[in-house]
């Protein structure tokens with residue numbers, strides 16, 4: 001199935017400040033997109049609007065032709081959002097964190113897939129240590145391991161490469177490319193260069209609100 005995410009004339013306000021206006025974009029199956037912009041430009045705010053976690057000042061977000069507020073359940077089945085903190089619970093081990101994710105989402109449910117995901121992100125052998133006692137990069141990898149379990153077509157990722165080493169960035173990027181080649185959509189923010197030839201960039205500065 002082909003998917004489409006459409007942003008129509010989005011304006012975003014945080015506090016008393018309008019960050020950007022008139023943002024209209026369409027993302028389709030096969031799109032791998034990086035949202036670019038300086039610190040504080042509104043990248044995280046935009047991702048939160050796209051996921052439905054925040055409301056735009058004006059405009060609307062549509063998933064497969066329907067407003068996301070009207071197809072909430074389907075949209076959340078189709079979406080994997082990893083925010084800055086990736087939702088990792090520090091008191092649970094890597095294994096328990098992923099098991100919890102399997103329980104609460106429509107994703108690959110088998111235990112062998114869980115072990116494979118841990119192995120792929122380099123956490124095999126550390127699966128029984130509480131996440132809070134792992135390094136920042138290892139904690140980040142627990143969150144990212146979900147990308148190897150997820151069956152959601154739409155991946156929205158806020159700074160997925162933060163704290164990830166160079167080899168990890170390559171492995172992740174290849175995984176994103178595979179996902180979009182299989183009909184998925186990947187939208188991410190990153191302050192570092194993403195080593196992909198199929199990546200498109202959207203500069204948020206172009207939509208900056210000018211007072």
Ligand SMILES: Nc1ncnc2c1ncn2[C@@H]1O[C@H](COP(=O)(O)OP(=O)(O)OP(=O)(O)O)[C@@H](O)[C@H]1O
Nearest residue numbers: 014015016019037038039040041042043044045046
């Ligand atoms: N809870 C909040 N209340 C009011 N203003 C906020 C809040 N959170 C963020 N902001 C402001 O909104 C603006 C955009 O923040 P946002 O986190 O979306 O930027 P960003 O582009 O993702 O930044 P960075 O590159 O530093 O991660 C910033 O100026 C910030 O101060």
